[in-house]
Amino acid sequence: MDTRSKEIEKLKKYKYGFSTDIENTRAPKGLNEEVIRFISKIKKEPQWMLDFRLKAFKRFKLLEEPNWQKPKYPKIDYQDLYYYSAPKSMKDKPKSLDELDPKLLETYNKLGIPLQEQARLNGIAVDAVFDSVSVATTFKEELTKQGIVFCSMSEAIQKHPDLVKKYLGTVIPTTDHFFATLNSAVFTDGSFVYIPEGVKCPMELSTYFRINASETGQFERTLIIADKGSYVSYLEGCTAPMRDENQLHAANVELIALDDAEIKYSTVQNWYPGDENGKGGIYNFVTKRGLCKGKNSKISWTQVETGSAITWKYPSCILKGDNSIGEFYSIAITNNHQKADTGTKMIHLGKNTKSKIISKGISAGYSDMTYRGLVDINSKAKNSSNYTQCDSLLMGNKCGAHTVPYIKNKNYDSSIAHEATTSKISEEQLHYCQQRGLSSEEAVGLIVNGFCKEVLQQLPMEFAVEAQKLVGISLEGSVG
Amino acid sequence: MKEQIQIDFDKIIENSDFTEKDIKIKRDYLKKFLENGFPNRKLENWKFSDLSQIINKNIGELSFYNDYTSTNKVDTSLFVDGLEHNKIVFINGRIEKIDFDQEDKEKIQVNDHSKLNNKLNNDNSLIDLNNAFTNKYYKVLVKKDYSLKKPLIVYHTTNKKIKSKNINLKLEFQLEQNSSLKLVDLFNDESEKNFININYNFDLKKNAILKNYKIDKISNKNVKYSFNNIEQEENSISESFIFSSGSSFLKNEINCNLNGKYSSAFVNGIFSLNNIQQHEIRTTINHLVENTKSYQLIKSVLGKDSKSIYQGKIFVSPKAQKTDGYQLSKAILLDETSEFNAKPELEIYADDVKCSHGSSSGSLDEKSIFYLMSRGLNYNQSKELLINGFLLDVVEKITDPEIKNLIKNMIRLKE
Numbered sequence: 001m002d003t004r005s006k007e008i009e010k011l012k013k014y015k016y017g018f019s020t021d022i023e024n025t026r027a028p029k030g031l032n033e034e035v036i037r038f039i040s041k042i043k044k045e046p047q048w049m050l051d052f053r054l055k056a057f058k059r060f061k062l063l064e065e066p067n068w069q070k071p072k073y074p075k076i077d078y079q080d081l082y083y084y085s086a087p088k089s090m091k092d093k094p095k096s097l098d099e100l101d102p103k104l105l106e107t108y109n110k111l112g113i114p115l116q117e118q119a120r121l122n123g124i125a126v127d128a129v130f131d132s133v134s135v136a137t138t139f140k141e142e143l144t145k146q147g148i149v150f151c152s153m154s155e156a157i158q159k160h161p162d163l164v165k166k167y168l169g170t171v172i173p174t175t176d177h178f179f180a181t182l183n184s185a186v187f188t189d190g191s192f193v194y195i196p197e198g199v200k201c202p203m204e205l206s207t208y209f210r211i212n213a214s215e216t217g218q219f220e221r222t223l224i225i226a227d228k229g230s231y232v233s234y235l236e237g238c239t240a241p242m243r244d245e246n247q248l249h250a251a252n253v254e255l256i257a258l259d260d261a262e263i264k265y266s267t268v269q270n271w272y273p274g275d276e277n278g279k280g281g282i283y284n285f286v287t288k289r290g291l292c293k294g295k296n297s298k299i300s301w302t303q304v305e306t307g308s309a310i311t312w313k314y315p316s317c318i319l320k321g322d323n324s325i326g327e328f329y330s331i332a333i334t335n336n337h338q339k340a341d342t343g344t345k346m347i348h349l350g351k352n353t354k355s356k357i358i359s360k361g362i363s364a365g366y367s368d369m370t371y372r373g374l375v376d377i378n379s380k381a382k383n384s385s386n387y388t389q390c391d392s393l394l395m396g397n398k399c400g401a402h403t404v405p406y407i408k409n410k411n412y413d414s415s416i417a418h419e420a421t422t423s424k425i426s427e428e429q430l431h432y433c434q435q436r437g438l439s440s441e442e443a444v445g446l447i448v449n450g451f452c453k454e455v456l457q458q459l460p461m462e463f464a465v466e467a468q469k470l471v472g473i474s475l476e477g478s479v480g
Numbered sequence: 481m482k483e484q485i486q487i488d489f490d491k492i493i494e495n496s497d498f499t500e501k502d503i504k505i506k507r508d509y510l511k512k513f514l515e516n517g518f519p520n521r522k523l524e525n526w527k528f529s530d531l532s533q534i535i536n537k538n539i540g541e542l543s544f545y546n547d548y549t550s551t552n553k554v555d556t557s558l559f560v561d562g563l564e565h566n567k568i569v570f571i572n573g574r575i576e577k578i579d580f581d582q583e584d585k586e587k588i589q590v591n592d593h594s595k596l597n598n599k600l601n602n603d604n605s606l607i608d609l610n611n612a613f614t615n616k617y618y619k620v621l622v623k624k625d626y627s628l629k630k631p632l633i634v635y636h637t638t639n640k641k642i643k644s645k646n647i648n649l650k651l652e653f654q655l656e657q658n659s660s661l662k663l664v665d666l667f668n669d670e671s672e673k674n675f676i677n678i679n680y681n682f683d684l685k686k687n688a689i690l691k692n693y694k695i696d697k698i699s700n701k702n703v704k705y706s707f708n709n710i711e712q713e714e715n716s717i718s719e720s721f722i723f724s725s726g727s728s729f730l731k732n733e734i735n736c737n738l739n740g741k742y743s744s745a746f747v748n749g750i751f752s753l754n755n756i757q758q759h760e761i762r763t764t765i766n767h768l769v770e771n772t773k774s775y776q777l778i779k780s781v782l783g784k785d786s787k788s789i790y791q792g793k794i795f796v797s798p799k800a801q802k803t804d805g806y807q808l809s810k811a812i813l814l815d816e817t818s819e820f821n822a823k824p825e826l827e828i829y830a831d832d833v834k835c836s837h838g839s840s841s842g843s844l845d846e847k848s849i850f851y852l853m854s855r856g857l858n859y860n861q862s863k864e865l866l867i868n869g870f871l872l873d874v875v876e877k878i879t880d881p882e883i884k885n886l887i888k889n890m891i892r893l894k895e
Contacts, residue, residue, distance in 0.1 A: 068524070253650055379816065394831035397798055403826040412813035415842030417822070424831040 004252075017242035017272060020107045020212050027084035029215075034058065036185055039084050043154050048165065056174035056184035060438035063178045070370040070402065071310045071339030073283060076248060083186045085213040087130060104130060107210070127152060127191045129220055139203065146414045149194040151207055153221055156192035163194055164452045167225055171254040171291045171318070172328075180287040183219045183252040190220035190251070195230035195261070203273045204460055209251075210270070211282065217248040224254070226261035228294065233264040235463060238307070240272040246309060249448055251286045259294030259321070264302070266459050267315075271307035278337025278366070281309025288315035292324035300327035301344065302458040304467045306474040308339060314372065316345035319353035319381075326355040329455040331467075334367030334399070342374035343390075343405075348381035348414070357388040358453050364395035364475055370402040377414045384414040392422040393451055395444075395475070445472050481542070482514055488544035489612065495549070496615075506836075509612040516605035528789040528821045531606075531705070531759050532669055534729050538703050539673045544646045548574050548615050558635060563886060565664075566632040569619075572639060572671070573647035575618065587626035591619045593698045606705055610648045611680040617650035622659040627689075631662035631883060636678075638671035638702070652681045656689035662691045662880055665725060669700035678706040684716040686740065688851075693879055696726040697890060703729040714740030721878055722749040723891060724759045724788075725774040731760040737768060738800075746771040748877045751779070751811075752891070753786035753818075760789035774804070779874050780811035780841075781867050782818035793825040794835055801830050807837035812844055812870060841861045868893055 027038045036057055040050040065076075088102060108128055127137045127150065143150050156164050174184045178345050191207045212217050226232055240247065241463050249271065252462060265288075274281025284307075291298035301315040311334075317326030328344040346355035355375065363369040375386045392401035403420045433443035449456070449468060456464050456471075489510055494504055504561055521530040535542065552571040559567070569577040580588050602608070620627065634651070655661055663768040694706065704727050710718050722732050738744045754756045765774040780788040794805040812821035844866055852862035872893050878884040 084637070112858040379819075392826075392828070394828065394833075396827070397801070397831045400827070400829040401829070402828060403824075403837070405822075405824060405839075407822040407824075408819070409811070409813065409841040409843070410819045412818055412843045416505055416840060418822075419836070420824070420826060420838075421836040422828050423834060446517050 014242060014272060015269065016239035018110065018429050019241035020103055022101070022103050022212070023088040024085050024213050025088050026082045026213070029082055030079045031081070031083060031186070035083050039186060039188060042084065043157070045157055046161065049157055052169065053175065053185050053349075056181050059175055059179045059263065060178070060185050063181060065178050069312055070341045071312065071368060073310055075248070076283075078182075080215070081248065082213070082216040083219070084188055084328075085471040087214040092308070094380070108208070113463070127205075129189055129191070129209045129301055130212060146199050146202065147196040148199060148201055149192065151192055153187070153190040153192050153223065156223075156394065160192070160194065163225065164192070164223070167254070167256055168223055171256060171289045172252050172287055172432060173297060176287070179250045179285045180252055183221060183250050183287065187219045187221040187252065191220040192222070193224040193232060193234065195226045195232045197227045198229045200230065201232040204235055206231050209238040211237070211240035211247060211249065212243065214243055214247075217250065222250045222253040223252070224263055224265070224333065225256045226258065226263050228258045229260040229364050231262045233460060234266070235460065236265070236267045238269050240282050241413060242272050242275070242280065246281060246283055248283045251285065253286070255299055257288035257290065257292050257294060257297035257299050257324075260296045261294060262298040262300075263290065265290070265315075266299045266302040266463060268304045268463060268470065269307050269311070270470060273307045273336070273338050276308040276336045278309070283347065284308035284311045284313065286313040287320065288313060290316065291318045292321050292353075294321045296323045296326075297321050298325040298327070300329070300458070302329045302455065303331070304459070304470065305332040305340060305342060306470050308340075311340040311342050314343050314345055316347070317346045318349065319355065319384075320349045322350040323352045324350055325353070328355075328359070329355045329458045331362070331452045331455045331471065332358045332369060333362045333471060334364070334369045335474055336365040336367060338367045340368070341370040341372055343371045345374040346376070346386060347374075348377040348384045348386070351380070351382045351384070353381055353384045355386045357386070357390070358454050359390040360455055361392040361401055362395070362451070362475070363389070363392070363399040366398045368400045368402075370404060372404045374406040374408070375376070375417065375418070376408040377411045379410040381411050382413045384411065386416045388416075388418040390420045391451070392420075393448070394422065394424050444475065448475060481517075484541070485514065485544050488691055489597050492613065493544050506612050509608045513605050513608040513612055515831070516608070519605055519805050520738050523743050525762060525791070528791070528823075529729070529731065529758055531731075534703055534758070535675055538701070538728055539644055539675060541644065542675055543644055543645050545614060546573055546615075546642075546645060546647065552639070552667045554574055555637070558637060560633060560666070560886065563631070563882065566628070568632065568634045569637065569653075570635060571637045571647060572642050573649055573676075576616070578618070581629040583628055584626065587623045588628075589621040589623070590680070591621065591822040592616055595641040605708060607679060609646070610650055613646065613648040614648040614679070617634045617652065619652040619654065620655045622656060622661055622768055623756070624656040625658045626656075627660040628662065631664055632882075633664045633666055635666050635668060636676075637668045638674065638676070640670055642671050643673055647674060647676045648679070649677070650679045652683075653690070654683045655685060655690060657685045658687045659685075660689035664883065664884065665692070665694040667696045668698055669702050669726070672701040674702045676702055676704045678704070680706070680708045682708065682710045682718070684710065684712045684718060686716065688713070688716045690717070691883070693721045693883055693887065694732065695723045695887065695890060696730055697723060698726045700726055701728050703727065705731050705733070707733045708735070709776070710734065710736040710745070712736065712738050712740060712743040712745065715742045716740065717746075719746045719879060720748070721887075722747075722761060723752075723887065724749065724761065725891075727759075728756070729758050731762065734763045735766075736764070736774070737766045738774070739768055741769050741771045744775075746877070747776040747778075748874050749778040749790075750871055750874050751788040752781050752871070753788055754783035756785045758787045758789075760791070762791040763853070764793045765805065766797065767794070767803040767805065769800055771802045772800060772804075774806070776807045777874055777877060778809040779871060780809075780820055780869065782811060782815070782820060784815040785817045787819040787821070789821045791823040791825070792837070793827065794837070796828040796830050796835065798829040801832045803830065803833040803835065805833070805835040809839045810870075811841035812867065813841060814844065
């Protein structure tokens with residue numbers, strides 16, 4: 001096989017694995033104050049933003065990289081990374097899609113995310129983030145009519161400094177853990193959403209993250225604020241080209257729900273997972289945290305995690321407002337040499353707060369999967385409740401599945417129930433399906449989809465179909 | 481602390497008849513303990529209870545020197561009535577009596593086993609402390625095909641003579657093929673503010689059966705740590721029952737290695753706590769070969785200001801197909817100041833297994849109380865009845881009828 005057909009063969013397995021040949025503007029390699037000033041300058045940020053970054057960096061220098069997680073990885077040399085990389089054509093942000101570099105448009109078309117509005121079949125507004133910058137945001141006008149702000153973080157810093165100043169870093173402070181603090185210091189772009197009081201966002205908002213350049217880390221920052229009585233559903237998708245090196249992705253996502261507001265945040269994460277020998281792939285070390293600040297607010301996380309060499313994240317809810325609700329639905333699939341350590345934290349602070357955790361883990365090949373979660377009911381969180389269910393499915397005896405829940409109940413009025421099971425697909429189920437004419441692959445696909453159904457149901461329609469396919473693709477070759 | 485501990489150690493060595501080799505090993509253990517010190521919350525195993533802090537708060541400065549030259553009088557009134565049994569009596573950490581009168585002398589061997597093996601590879605600093613300071617330790621060997629006729633009761637008695645002391649105990653049991661042993665640990669403390677560190681090692685050969693019941697009932701102000709290591713060969717069974725209620729702080733740790741196929745381990749525990757007590761059970765069940773089984777049931781009833789912790793881990797190695805592992809922990813919180821923490825953990829590397837855990841906590845069910853009150857009971861009676869039933873469930877798991885009755889009477893559970 002010549003190299004070209006080999007390449008094609010590879011791309012069949014991970015169809016997003018191509019890279020776009022485009023000229024980049026980069027910050028100098030390494031991590032220091034100069035680089036941070038460079039990032040801030042190129043983004044034309046005000047002084048307070050630079051101060052925010054420098055404060056975080058000062059703190060970062062005192063922190064040690066954590067090492068308690070299950071999947072170990074070779075030490076990352078933080079001085080050997082580019083912290084900013086943007087297509088050259090983006091230096092002066094194009095005013096409309098017509099001015100956008102055709103290469104970028106083509107990339108997104110190839111990924112199945114056409115940026116031209118007329119090409120969209122249904123109303124989903126997209127913010128497309130390419131390496132360190134947001135390249136386009138669609139359906140802006142229609143959203144602006146309702147007073148909804150949906151733009152890139154850089155734009156928000158320029159145009160809505162009051163909102164950013166008020167909320168940025170309130171859920172994930174600059175004094176947080178190692179990766180979150182690093183992000184606070186060097187974050188490049190991301191999405192900003194503000195839903196005004198009483199508005200139900202008429203369409204799904206979504207961000208599509210793409211890592212393209214090599215030797216870069218992607219550090220995006222997303223901030224979503226749902227004002228009183230508002231509702232928003234937000235989707236996030238990610239892909240990256242296939243490279244032999246490991247790339248770092250350390251994003252921060254902050255959600256804030258005020259009184260009676262609801263935020264639904266869905267992720268379909270499909271970063272390049274590395275090849276079948278475990279070479280290359282993305283390190284996905286993301287900090288996601290939602291704050292139910294107001295009364296009767298609700299935050300719901302749904303995630304389908306199929307990509308990344310190592311996934312290490314715990315989307316969390318801080319249930320501060322009385323009667324607030326936190327939900328976490330997750331499917332995590334690891335195959336080949338992928339590793340995942342993921343779960344959630346539910347911190348109950350307000351009265352009558354409720355949380356629900358449904359986690360489904362599937363491990364195949366040589367992979368390792370850990371569910372790690374915390375349910376903490378504070379002594380003031382009267383009459384709160386939590387229900388947790390985490391099920392693991394093992395395929396083959398070279399992989400591992402682990403469950404590490406931390407349960408803290410400090411309130412006698414509250415109840416916590418936790419269940420976990422680990423098993424394999426039963427021979428009887430397989431036999432039953434095969435007897436009725438399904439091949440063993442189809443049978444496994446059917447059973448796995450049934451296993452995941454509770455979570456897939458939570459996804460918006462279009463995503464659910466996509467995710468279901470993704471589940472099938474991720475497990476290909478793991479049967480038999 | 482470091483200086484004090486070194487002085488105390490030298491004093492013990494001076495007054496002892498340890499061999500040169502033993503002294504060297506003890507020194508190594510001490511050195512290792514001094515490197516790590518008492519465990520604190522930075523260690524994952526001690527995340528919920530910081531021993532270093534607890535010792536500081538409850539005891540303050542500890543003394544490690546114990547005078548083992550003079551004997552203590554054995555108070556026979558403490559012995560369990562109405563049940564013939566064998567005895568080992570510890571008073572203030574010194575073995576005062578070993579009595580296997582009920583048994584066939586040839587079938588049981590008790591060795592003064594002061595030789596230590598040089599296993600420095602554990603990561604538990606309290607075991608290092610125990611090995612460095614333990615006086616003589618004994619090894620009980622139950623020979624092939626012999627089942628003890630009567631249970632063995634180990635009395636852990638302390639009196640008012642000691643205060644702010646660290647006491648280290650160690651016992652070893654070897655159960656040969658087809659043998660069986662019923663072992664009851666009874667704690668009886670009159671002393672205050674001591675740190676008692678107990679280390680048991682059980683070696684179960686093929687078809688051996690061990691039943692170990694630990695009863696910490698009498699209220700006292702001591703801080704205790706108990707570590708059981710259980711090695712199990714083919715077809716062996718271990719049953720552990722823990723009643724955790726008396727001490728200020730108590731952590732029971734069980735590490736069980738299921739090395740032989742068809743071996744099984746059962747751990748059942750009750751926490752019944754009140755008034756700033758903090759107790760913990762931590763179990764690690766290692767399923768290392770095919771067709772092994774483990775079952776754990778832990779229940780807590782937590783009163784004012786008390787806190788219970790259950791950390792249970794089921795580990796299944798890639799070889800251990802057909803493993804059956806189960807964990808269940810339940811807690812009733814009676815007061816707004818009570819707290820329950822749990823970390824039920826599964827670490828699984830084999831696919832053909834059945835492993836699950838469950839954990840629930842909450843207050844007493846008001847509907848059940850209403851039901852009972854509507855049938856003529858008052859509030860307190862209803863509450864008592866419900867708690868009684870809740871805990872009885874665990875006691876009923878005890879497979880030995882004699883000991884089950886003994887424990888029921890002791891902790892005053894009615895059927």
